[in-house]
Amino acid sequence: xxxxxxxxxxxxxxxxxxxxxxxxxxxxxxxxxxxxxxxxxxxxxxxxxxxxxxxxxxxxxxxxxxxxxxxxxxxxxxxxxxxxxxxxxxxxxxxxxxxxxxxxxxxxxxxxxxxxxxx
Numbered sequence: 001x002x003x004x005x006x007x008x009x010x011x012x013x014x015x016x017x018x019x020x021x022x023x024x025x026x027x028x029x030x031x032x033x034x035x036x037x038x039x040x041x042x043x044x045x046x047x048x049x050x051x052x053x054x055x056x057x058x059x060x061x062x063x064x065x066x067x068x069x070x071x072x073x074x075x076x077x078x079x080x081x082x083x084x085x086x087x088x089x090x091x092x093x094x095x096x097x098x099x100x101x102x103x104x105x106x107x108x109x110x111x112x113x114x115x116x117x118x119x
Contacts, residue, residue, distance in 0.1 A: 011103035021033035025046075032076050042076075055106075082110030085110065086114070
């Protein structure tokens, strides 16, 4: 069921404290942690504590929670001091787009030049 923790979800296990992560921020509804395979000096994942498979399903089910996730991306960027030089927020949706953990997560990337187009 959407919103409920999933036993086989890595990010649900991180949220529950069952899998270690380098947590940089935590709120009542979100958790932010460093990516284990960083693609930039700042590469932090911001996830809702509730389980939704992707950004679209979360936005449809709980607009306030997706807002919480986006607000935290800005807080992460500010704490990592990448706001002045710019940063990117990415939601991959589906395996074809590179999503490997099907628990919605925003990638916050910064600290180096980010070329366009991505990918």
